[in-house]
Structure formats: structure tokens, C-alpha cells
Amino acid sequence: MKKMVKIGNIELPDFPLLLAPMEDVSDPPFRRLCKQHGADLMYSEFISSEGLIRDAMKSRMKLDIFDYERPVGIQIFGGDEEAMELSAKIVDTVQPDLVDINFGCPVKKVVCKGAGAGVLKDVDLMVRLTKAVIKGTSLPVTVKTRLGWDENSINIDEVAERLQDIGVQALTIHARTRAQMYKGHSDWSHIQRVKENPRITMPIFGNGDIDSPQKALEYKNKYGLDGMMIGRAAIGYPWIFDEIKHYFKTGELLPPPDMEARIQAAQNHLTWSMEWKGERVGIVEMRRHYTNYFKGIHNFKEYRQKLVTNDSAEELMKIFDEIRDAYSDYQIV
Numbered sequence: 001m002k003k004m005v006k007i008g009n010i011e012l013p014d015f016p017l018l019l020a021p022m023e024d025v026s027d028p029p030f031r032r033l034c035k036q037h038g039a040d041l042m043y044s045e046f047i048s049s050e051g052l053i054r055d056a057m058k059s060r061m062k063l064d065i066f067d068y069e070r071p072v073g074i075q076i077f078g079g080d081e082e083a084m085e086l087s088a089k090i091v092d093t094v095q096p097d098l099v100d101i102n103f104g105c106p107v108k109k110v111v112c113k114g115a116g117a118g119v120l121k122d123v124d125l126m127v128r129l130t131k132a133v134i135k136g137t138s139l140p141v142t143v144k145t146r147l148g149w150d151e152n153s154i155n156i157d158e159v160a161e162r163l164q165d166i167g168v169q170a171l172t173i174h175a176r177t178r179a180q181m182y183k184g185h186s187d188w189s190h191i192q193r194v195k196e197n198p199r200i201t202m203p204i205f206g207n208g209d210i211d212s213p214q215k216a217l218e219y220k221n222k223y224g225l226d227g228m229m230i231g232r233a234a235i236g237y238p239w240i241f242d243e244i245k246h247y248f249k250t251g252e253l254l255p256p257p258d259m260e261a262r263i264q265a266a267q268n269h270l271t272w273s274m275e276w277k278g279e280r281v282g283i284v285e286m287r288r289h290y291t292n293y294f295k296g297i298h299n300f301k302e303y304r305q306k307l308v309t310n311d312s313a314e315e316l317m318k319i320f321d322e323i324r325d326a327y328s329d330y331q332i333v
């Protein structure tokens with residue numbers, strides 16, 4: 001029988017690769033690229049429960065999901081039970097495949113409101129907030145969190161049991177504490193311990209610092225988890241999902257995407273951003289992505305400069321053609 005991972009009724013392939021929720025990154029245009037390149041489950045960037053309730057335009061836009069990207073989860077955060085329940089109800093109306101709760105964001109403005117990683121200091125509150133979300137939605141509820149507040153208070157073992165007991169259907173663990181922010185070593189041995197707890201039956205996904213097929217395979221074999229989530233390595237490099245899957249299957253590395261693939265990806269990302277955000281905002285917000293698509297390309301500075309200063313969709317498409325001509329013989333090694 002074919003092995004698979006289940007979250008509620010959602011069936012994922014054996015050892016799924018998840019695209020991480022990332023603020024200002026994991027929007028529909030970017031998710032579309034990651035889907036094309038093999039992401040098995042994707043999440044929206046986090047959405048403030050209070051923003052959703054206030055009907056903040058920006059928060060509502062983040063609820064946009066499209067059938068071709070399923071299965072897709074909407075991630076919410078907040079520190080108030082009522083607001084979390086109500087926002088789960090709002091999320092329910094757009095029918096993503098699941099609702100994910102962020103209990104991992106280390107940023108001060110989130111933590112101060114008792115949300116994100118702030119609740120790692122108060123597991124009772126975390127449980128109440130989660131119950132409120134489960135009450136507000138008929139969809140499967142999953143959680144993404146960190147190991148604990150700091151190295152002296154790693155409580156992920158208790159957190160996992162208590163969340164599973166109230167009905168959480170999968171847990172993604174970023175193998176850092178809140179105090180580490182994004183620095184230092186991510187220690188996946190803590191995630192392994194959670195997975196090996198005989199009481200834990202929900203899928204456990206690992207997250208933190210996966211940036212190559214080799215590392216992905218090493219961690220898959222070493223920690224025995226149900227799947228892994230990838231964030232930063234996918235920014236400007238959606239090919240990471242295909243590359244990892246190919247390596248798992250064959251033990252061989254795919255050649256890196258050539259110049260035409262990179263141009264096409266950046267161009268699609270721009271086009272879809274303009275379609276979704278409107279032309280002006282789409283052009284401006286795409287500017288921070290070009291460096292990532294063309295990382296390591298020789299003498300690219302001049303073209304990057306043109307891409308990040310031009311305001312016209314038509315001109316930008318001409319610049320992409322110029323890049324195509326200039327790099328038609330370019331070999332990426």
C-alpha cells in the first residue's frame with residue numbers, strides 16, 4: 001500500500017514538502033510558483049486575527065486562495081480567544097483546506113500582544129486560543145511553533161501532547177527557541193523526541209535551515225519525521241522542492257535551473273503579482289525578489305538596477321527580453 005500522510009481528510013504524499021508561511025513572501029503569486037515546482041502543502045503568510053475582524057483590506061486580501069494551489073492552509077495569529085474564534089469563522093468562509101495557528105513568530109510587536117511565540121510562556125493560554133480556533137471552524141486545525149521560549153524552557157514535548165489532546169491535527173516545529181530568533185543552530189533532535197513520543201499520533205513536520213537536497217535527505221533519514229517545511233531556501237528558488245524530491249528518489253542532483261528558467265520564473269512572478277495586487281503595487285513589491293532569482297549570475301547588477309527602477313510593465317517585459325539576449329549562451333554551473 002502506498003504510504004501517505006493525512007491531516008484530517010487531506011491526503012499528502014509520503015514525506016511531504018511544505019512551503020513555509022512567510023510574511024510578504026508566501027502570497028498567491030509566489031505560492032503558484034512553488035506549487036509548479038513541487039510543494040505538497042502551502043500556507044498563507046500569517047494574518048492577524050484582529051486585522052481580519054476589523055476588516056482590514058490587507059488582511060482580507062491574504063485570504064485569497066485558488067483551487068490550483070490546494071491543499072493550502074490559512075495561517076492566523078492573535079492573543080485573544082474571542083478574536084481567534086471569530087477570525088477562524090471568517091477563514092472558514094473562504095474554505096481553505098486547513099487553518100494553521102502561528103505560535104512561533106518571535107517579533108516583538110506580535111509577542112507583546114501575547115501572540116506568536118509569546119504563548120510559549122503560557123501553555124494554558126496556548127491551549128485556550130487553540131480551542132477557540134477549533135470551535136470557530138469545521139476545518140482541520142494545525143499549529144506551527146518553536147521549541148520553547150528559550151533554552152532553559154524548552155517545552156515542546158508538553159505543547160505537542162496538549163495540542164493533540166484538544167484536537168490539533170498536525171504540528172510543525174521550527175527547531176529554534178524564541179530567544180534564538182533566526183540565529184544560531186536549529187536543533188532538530190527536539191523534534192525527533194516529540195515524534196518518538198508514543199502518545200503522539202498526529203503528523204510532525206520539521207522546519208529550520210533546510211537549504212539543499214543533501215541536507216533534506218540527511219535530516220529525513222536522521223530524524224524520522226513525517227515531512228519537512230521549507231522557507232527561506234524557496235525565496236527566489238522555488239526549484240528547491242523538485243530538486244529535493246528528485247534527490248530523494250534517485251540520489252542524484254538535478255542541474256541548477258538555467259538562465260531561461262530563472263527569467264521565466266521572475267517574469268511569471270511579476271505578471272502574477274500585477275494580476276493579483278494591481279499593476280503598480282505588483283511592480284514595486286516584486287523589486288525585492290529579483291536579487292534572489294538571479295543570485296550568482298555574473299555581471300547582473302546593471303539589469304537588476306533596471307528591473308528595480310522601472311515602473312512600466314511593458315518596459316519591464318522588454319528588459320527581460322534584453323536579459324534573454326544578453327545571456328543566451330550563459331552556462332550556470
Ligand SMILES: Cc1cc2nc3c(=O)[nH]c(=O)nc-3n(C[C@H](O)[C@H](O)[C@H](O)COP(=O)(O)O)c2cc1C
Pocket residue numbers: 020021022023024025044045046075102104105144174207208209210229230231232233
Ligand atoms: C521573511 C519571513 C517571513 C516569515 N513569516 C512567517 C509567518 O508569517 N508565519 C510563520 O509561521 N512563520 C514565518 N516565518 C518563519 C518561517 O515560516 C520559518 O519557520 C523559518 O524561516 C525557518 O525556516 P527556514 O530555515 O526554512 O527559512 C517567516 C520567515 C521569514 C524569513
